[in-house]
Amino acid sequence: MIDNLVLHLQDAPATILLADSAAQIVDRRAGDAGLRARLDRAYVAPGFRYAEEDTGTNGIGTALEERRPFQVSGGEHFREALQSLACVGVPIVHPITRTVEGILDITSNLSDSNALMGALAQSAVREIQSRLYAESSDREQLLLQSFLQASRRGSSAVVSLNQDVIMTTPMAAQIIDTSDQALLWDWACRMLAGRDEFIGEVRLADNVTVSATARRVGDARTPAGIVIEMRPHPRDTKKSSARQLASASPVERRTETVKIPGRSLSTKRLQTELERLAAIDAPVLVTGEPGAGKFFAASALHRMQDADGHFTVFDAGTASVDPDAWIAGLVNWNKVDGALIIRHLDLLPEQLVSNVCAILSEAVDNRAHIIATAGEGVRQGPAGRLCDHFLRRIEIDPLRLRSEDIADISVALLRKHSPDRNGLRLQPTALQLLVARDWPGNVRELESVLASSLLRSMGSDIGVQHLPDGYRDGDLRRRNASTSLELAERDALLRALVETDGNKLLAAQRLGVARSTLYRKMRALGIDGSRFLPQ
Known part of the structure; x- marks a missing residue:
């Protein structure tokens, strides 16, 4: 497919880039000598990674982040070395698993760009995705076809799954969550033992009972998976709502x-x-x-x-x-x-x-x-x-990732170990030293330190002098967020990322900053971006 695209662009001043699911360039084709030299100077070549969190807005990383075609021209690029270029990146989505397999990008000089670049890239990606479907195993194709057939009937919530893949209609997505995948798979496997179809009831994790028809896809020796058509019981839905209230x-x-x-x-x-x-x-x-x-x-x-x-x-x-x-x-x-x-x-x-x-x-x-x-x-x-x-x-x-909790946990532990002395507290300097540590033993280690300090304090507030050896020196061994301002900033960033399901663009908008600023703050505050993948 890439070879065919090269033929279409052999006389055009444009370059084709292919990147993997981590935004690393794995192939570069076509382009005149001048464009290739410019790309080399900008490190737009195989082996270099163009994830948005590393290089800012660009055709590869931003298309991957947003899971949609994305065009970037001139000054819209974050890196100055790319601002004389125009590019359009299109995600390659596997037709069955719905995961992004990579990015196809067409890049040209800014003066040579035109609207056909996007249309050409999207056409090429559609053909690639068709080939991915054709090259999928017969089992995967059969499972998808069975899911689509059941979905077209439209009267039930449909789930199609095997041990690796789950597909749901919008109606099904409203009544099941991720934990139900294992529950449904186990239930269907047990009910279909020795038969190709079973009609019965299954109780989902949130106490909702549904009428379900489970059908085996494929033969018993090499099953492709299972299709389940579900209908909630109106009476059970009412009872469940009443129970929750x-x-x-x-x-x-x-x-x-x-x-x-x-x-x-x-x-x-x-x-x-x-x-x-x-x-x-x-x-x-x-x-x-x-x-x-x-x-x-x-x-x-x-x-x-x-x-x-x-x-x-x-x-x-x-x-x-x-x-x-x-x-x-x-x-x-x-x-x-x-x-x-x-x-x-x-x-x-x-x-x-x-x-x-x-x-x-x-x-x-x-x-x-x-x-x-x-x-x-x-x-x-x-x-x-x-x-x-x-x-x-x-x-x-672990406690090292929630040092903001140490003051409150310390109060609870002191109350536990000295119930007759409710007013007992840690002096500010002692608390500062405890907050600054990494606590490899977590809360258990903190409790041991406080219990030992209580014996030394003999009923008075715990100061630095009461802490055990090794806990009262000035080696704070802090992570990145060492001040109250940084802790508050880190908490706000984490909250925005969690509330937007890892969508960096929405998180940045919620915080009122540019996405490039969000990435810099995440790096500075030690926030691992891989923990917040876009949904």
Whole structure:
């Protein structure tokens, strides 16, 4: 295809650029000698990356960021070396997975640009996408065709999925979320065992029951996937809405007494997520670094769900001491009423995984309240299979990414360790030193430092002299955001990125700055742009 485009442009003063999904140029074709020399001087050549966050507005990076054709001329380029050029970039979107595979860009001297460049680039991309579809596996094509056929009927919400791909109609997108993909796949696989079609009911993660028709796509030996046509039950929708309204007040009342200490954007999001999950009857997995506060969050979630109920704690990290006794205890719990919190799920011995899977499956079917905590690498270990039982997940950020919380967490910890001295506080200089640290041991390390300092202070406010050795020196070891102004600025940037689902253009507009300024601020404040990919 690129060769054909080169033939069309062989006598034109224009160059064809092909970039990958990371905005790195992988091929450059055509163009007269003068244009090629100019592009070389500007480093517009294979091997160079033109992501918008690195080089500002340009035909490749901006088209990739916005997922649409984008034309840039002259001074609209951020880099001065590109301002004598005109270019148009068009994203190459895979017709089945809908991911951006790369960018096709046509670039010329500014004086040689014309409106046909965009039309030619878009025509070429349409042909490339047609070839991508033709080269897709027969299974992928069959799945897409079945989805389109079901969608044309228009009377149901349609989901087409396999283990790698999910396609939804707008109606389906309104009633399912990302966690429902695993739920629907598991339900359909079980119901279609030994048959090609099943009609029944399935309860989605948000307690909405739908009538569903599941059909296997392809034959039983090499299935391409599954198509599910769904219709919500009007009565169930009403009941679900009523339940949510009825539970709104209790959840709100309980969260007044279960407040997560902290003022950072991360903690505010955690508080909101816990409140939302408290109203949903589904197992929850809490992940994070050691000492980050996973068990605290799990306990808080339980109190939000049932402030007066009891819960049983099983520590998977101790299961290896007496595996039979540990499993027996879990079996006994499953026979009685009450919630369950499993700590350190990632440390569960491999020989117990199958037994725990069976117990959890039965407990989930009985709608037991189950919460588990685990390290970030739980999926890579033997206990990874257990993650599929937890349709809702929360990740606790490490303390080094939410240093704004240290003052509030310290107050809560001091109150915990000295309940008779409510007025006890950290002196400002001591707090400044604590806020400045990176805390590799997270909240657990902070708690240890404060407990030790309490003994030294003998009832007085904690000053620098009361901190343990190694915590009272002047080596602040701060990250990028070291002043109150920078912390506030960082929080505002993060909030804008979260509220716009990672869309840099909308985030910049919300903050009233240019997108190039947004990128500079993100780099200066240590914000990883890859965490906020455009949707």
